[in-house]
Amino acid sequence: MQRSVHRFIAPILAVTITAGAMTALAQKSSSKSSSKTKEKVVSKYHRLPTYYGQLKLKEEQKQEIYNLKEKFGEQIDELQEQLAELKEQQAEEIKDVLTRTQVTALNKLIAAGSSSKSNSTKKSSSRKKLSTKK
Numbered sequence: 001m002q003r004s005v006h007r008f009i010a011p012i013l014a015v016t017i018t019a020g021a022m023t024a025l026a027q028k029s030s031s032k033s034s035s036k037t038k039e040k041v042v043s044k045y046h047r048l049p050t051y052y053g054q055l056k057l058k059e060e061q062k063q064e065i066y067n068l069k070e071k072f073g074e075q076i077d078e079l080q081e082q083l084a085e086l087k088e089q090q091a092e093e094i095k096d097v098l099t100r101t102q103v104t105a106l107n108k109l110i111a112a113g114s115s116s117k118s119n120s121t122k123k124s125s126s127r128k129k130l131s132t133k134k
Helices: 002-039 059-097 100-120
Strands: none
16 A cells, blocks of 8 residues: 555655746746846836937937936926925815805716716716815
8 A cells, every 4th residue: 555655646746846946947037037127127207208219319318318307307296296285275275265055066066077077087086076164
């Protein structure tokens, strides 16, 4: 009986060892390729403006453009965040002018408008319902 068990276990053991070795090799090669891709991480500003790619720019020109986009891109991002905050503050202050009845009516209009738009586009999720005034 022990021989039949050994005949059964030996091939399974060999397959398991082979599979484990192949998995280890695959992980080694994938970690090498992932380290190469990590080196090639590019800034989100590392893109030429529209149509500039068709101008046969020299490499120096491209690098200068990338540097300028990096320099101004960070400032633009900060300003866009500030602008979004200002728009939100403006909306809140405009809402404060309305009566409770008007806020309720506005919420209904927004809901009706966003439900009809959600059928055609997915922009309705960006609209916020206004809270009622106390």
